[in-house]
Amino acid sequence: MVVVSSDSGSPLWSCSVWDLHGGASLLSYRGSPSSARGLTVLRDGFVLSAQPGKNFISAWELHRKEPLQQKIMCPSVVTCLTASHDGFFLAAGVSESVYLWEVCSGKLLSVLSRHYQEVTCVAFTDDSSHVVTGGKDNMALVWSLSSVVQVDAGSAPDPRHVLARHSLPIADLHCGMMGAQARVATASLDQTVKVWELSSGELLLSVLFDTEILSVTFDPCEYFLFCGGSDGNIFQVSLCTQNTSRDKSFQSDVEGNQLFRGHNDHVTCLSVSLDGTLLLSGSHDETVRVWDVQSKQCVRCIQHKGHVTNAFIMTAPANMFIPDSRPITALPRFSRQLTSEGAEPGEVCVRPTVQSQEEEETYLEKCDRLNLLMNAVTDRLLFTDGDSKVRVTELEEEVKTLKKVNKDLFDFSSQLLTKHSHT
Numbered sequence: 001m002v003v004v005s006s007d008s009g010s011p012l013w014s015c016s017v018w019d020l021h022g023g024a025s026l027l028s029y030r031g032s033p034s035s036a037r038g039l040t041v042l043r044d045g046f047v048l049s050a051q052p053g054k055n056f057i058s059a060w061e062l063h064r065k066e067p068l069q070q071k072i073m074c075p076s077v078v079t080c081l082t083a084s085h086d087g088f089f090l091a092a093g094v095s096e097s098v099y100l101w102e103v104c105s106g107k108l109l110s111v112l113s114r115h116y117q118e119v120t121c122v123a124f125t126d127d128s129s130h131v132v133t134g135g136k137d138n139m140a141l142v143w144s145l146s147s148v149v150q151v152d153a154g155s156a157p158d159p160r161h162v163l164a165r166h167s168l169p170i171a172d173l174h175c176g177m178m179g180a181q182a183r184v185a186t187a188s189l190d191q192t193v194k195v196w197e198l199s200s201g202e203l204l205l206s207v208l209f210d211t212e213i214l215s216v217t218f219d220p221c222e223y224f225l226f227c228g229g230s231d232g233n234i235f236q237v238s239l240c241t242q243n244t245s246r247d248k249s250f251q252s253d254v255e256g257n258q259l260f261r262g263h264n265d266h267v268t269c270l271s272v273s274l275d276g277t278l279l280l281s282g283s284h285d286e287t288v289r290v291w292d293v294q295s296k297q298c299v300r301c302i303q304h305k306g307h308v309t310n311a312f313i314m315t316a317p318a319n320m321f322i323p324d325s326r327p328i329t330a331l332p333r334f335s336r337q338l339t340s341e342g343a344e345p346g347e348v349c350v351r352p353t354v355q356s357q358e359e360e361e362t363y364l365e366k367c368d369r370l371n372l373l374m375n376a377v378t379d380r381l382l383f384t385d386g387d388s389k390v391r392v393t394e395l396e397e398e399v400k401t402l403k404k405v406n407k408d409l410f411d412f413s414s415q416l417l418t419k420h421s422h423t
Contacts, residue, residue: 001273002026002316003280004041005288006034006049009306014049014058015039017320020278020290020313023300026321029060036268037080037121037172039310042103043087045319045327050078050092057081057092059331062320072334074099080121084128089145090334091131093119098133100148106332110148114141114159121172127179130160130198134170139163140186142198161201166190171214176222185225187216193227193237207237208249215281217270219293224256226279228267234260234281234291260291262298269311282308 006015014031018024029047038050047060057072072092080093083103090101098112098119117136124131131148134140141159148157168190175198176182183204184196189212195205207225213235215228225237238256252259260279269282272293279291284307290300319325 001313002320003288003290003302003311003313004039004047005269005282005302005304005308005311006039007286007304007306007308008033008052009286009304014051014060015047015310017316018288018302020273020280023290023302031058031060033306034310035078035080036309037082038078040081040083040090041314041317042083042090043085043317045317045325046331048072048081048083048090050081053077055094061327062317063323063325070331070333072101073336075336079119082122082124084124084131085126086128088128089124089131091122091124091133093122093133093135095119096135098122098131098143100131100145101334102149104329104332106334108335108338110157111338112141112143112148112159113156115139117169120170123173123175125175125179125182125198126177129180130175132173132175132184132198134173134186136169138166138168138170138188138190140166140170140173140184140196142184142201161196161198163194163196163201163203165194165203165206166192171212172216172228174217176218177220183218183222185216185218187213187227189213193225195225195239203246205239206247208247209235210250214266214268215270217272219272219276220274221276223276224293226270226272228270228281228283230266232261232263232265232267232283232285234263234267234270234279236260236293236296258296260296260298262289262291262301263287266307269308271312273313274315278313280311280313282311284308 001020003018003020004015010033013028014034015029016025017027019026032051034049035052040048045062049058055074055077057078074094076095078092078094083090088103090103092099096115096118100110102109115135115137119133119135121134129145131143132140140163142161144160166188168188170186170188172187174185180199182198184198185193187193191209191212193207193213193216194203197204212230213227214230217226223240225239227235235250236258241255250257263283263285265284267281267283271280277293279293282288286304288302288308288311289298292299
């Protein structure tokens with residue numbers, strides 16, 4: 001696992017890659033700084049970055065430090081950027097609109113123009129079936145890709161749901177797992193974080209804080225909600241309480257709620273490791289911190305040269321640290337206009353990349369894998385050193401017993417075979 005981060009004060013590089021557990025710097029990509037929520041990694045092998053106040057997106061191959069000559073030009077300033085988990089789609093907030101491209105062809109599939117003010121954040125569900133956008137108009141919109149990826153440029157697609165319960169701009173949003181059945185968390189300057197059911201658009205939970213909330217994320221099993229405040233605190237909200245009230249105020253040390261203290265300025269980025277044990281945070285205090293979720297202690301602090309604009313944990317792609325490796329497919333030239341060339345009216349032409357031939361995990365397989373990870377972590381946290389030694393001794397005795405049973409079965413089978421051969 002690696003950390004990808006960027007800040008506003010580095011004139012020579014756009015982002016860096018760090019070792020999550022050791023904190024060592026592994027890679028740096030040269031270029032202008034990345035804007036807030038303007039950094040993403042394509043599964044095909046590219047790093048994409050939107051620069052503050054610029055109307056284009058820069059691209060790097062994973063193993064190269066110099067930016068490519070090609071830039072993705074947009075009609076206005078790029079305010080946020082993200083790629084789908086399967087690497088098929090790229091979405092960018094461009095002023096009040098969201099531009100959606102097909103990565104393998106560079107075709108502009110749709111322009112979503114239902115926000116009334118600047119788009120601040122955009123995120124895909126883990127199965128890439130939906131995209132959620134948030135803006136300064138206090139709204140979050142849920143879009144079904146099957147309805148917005150259309151050839152007919154004359155009709156404007158409508159969002160599946162309009163989440164309009166915030167009273168001030170939305171600063172961040174996060175989509176949980178389970179695809180179309182996921183839960184979505186939205187953080188707002190109105191000092192609330194709201195949790196929604198994506199399939200119905202229903203509001204499930206609203207938590208009021210005593211400060212503006214600038215970042216939000218779930219842990220992988222969605223036991224907790226982590227919220228970054230403008231006062232530097234990180235709030236951990238338990239989602240497994242018995243309280244059935246939909247509206248509540250955050251109270252520390254009540255119902256499993258906890259605080260992470262260490263930053264002294266806005267917490268703008270949050271990310272949780274796949275096993276749920278580590279929390280990553282980025283702040284305007286020019287640090288990225290790694291926290292142990294169980295103890296609430298900061299285990300590592302990575303110093304930056306300016307306000308941290310992006311910080312997230314990801315699994316390092318196989319070719320990230322191989323100098324001679326190249327992306328499986330080249331980055332195409334991205335279109336700036338909606339076109340329907342080569343397609344019949346009413347048809348959608350989506351050309352999958354090479355990775356689409358790989359078998360994807362089903363939801364049940366993902367759940368099983370996450371359950372195994374969480375159980376392993378829980379066991380490690382529950383057992384003290386003494387208990388672990390006792391457990392190891394018991395397991396060793398059990399192995400010896402099983403070996404003896406196996407030997408007895410082998411001897412008995414050998415005797416039967418010998419007896420039959422003599423007869």
